[in-house]
Amino acid sequence: MVSGGRRTFVARNLTRQTVLGTDIESGDGLWAKFMGLMGRRSLPPGAGLWLPESNGIHMMFMRFPIDAIFVGKPEGSGGGPRVVVSVHRALPVWRGLVPLVRAAHGVLELPVGTIEASGTAVGDRIALESPDAQHVGLTTKE
Numbered sequence: 001m002v003s004g005g006r007r008t009f010v011a012r013n014l015t016r017q018t019v020l021g022t023d024i025e026s027g028d029g030l031w032a033k034f035m036g037l038m039g040r041r042s043l044p045p046g047a048g049l050w051l052p053e054s055n056g057i058h059m060m061f062m063r064f065p066i067d068a069i070f071v072g073k074p075e076g077s078g079g080g081p082r083v084v085v086s087v088h089r090a091l092p093v094w095r096g097l098v099p100l101v102r103a104a105h106g107v108l109e110l111p112v113g114t115i116e117a118s119g120t121a122v123g124d125r126i127a128l129e130s131p132d133a134q135h136v137g138l139t140t141k142e
Contacts, residue, residue: 049129
């Protein structure tokens with residue numbers, strides 16, 4: 001979905017049947033990937049940033065810690081779910097580069113506590129979907 005000139009998604013953990021975020025922005029371009037969340041004062045609950053085709057992030061110039069979920073390539077030929085290949089809880093500000101995750105083909109940057117609240121773990125399946133998609137049986141754990 002495009003909201004105010006930006007693409008947004010809902011991130012769902014299909015394995016745990018939880019919602020990771022309902023307002024996930026897409027950082028598609030090189031500049032968006034470089035800037036990431038720099039310059040923002042905070043990341044509200046339910047918000048996040050999706051960095052497609054990325055296997056590493058940095059925490060330079062960040063004002064707040066984040067959780068990061070690294071995922072593999074989409075299943076199937078389309079934009080299917082992605083398997084979690086690494087999770088990083090409460091990454092501190094000004095850490096510099098977070099070690100690259102070789103198998104990763106995308107990163108979700110989320111508010112601290114999202115990984116813990118959702119129970120997200122390596123091997124879980126994550127879907128990025130339109131905010132308009134209807135799902136039964138999924139709960140928000142923020």
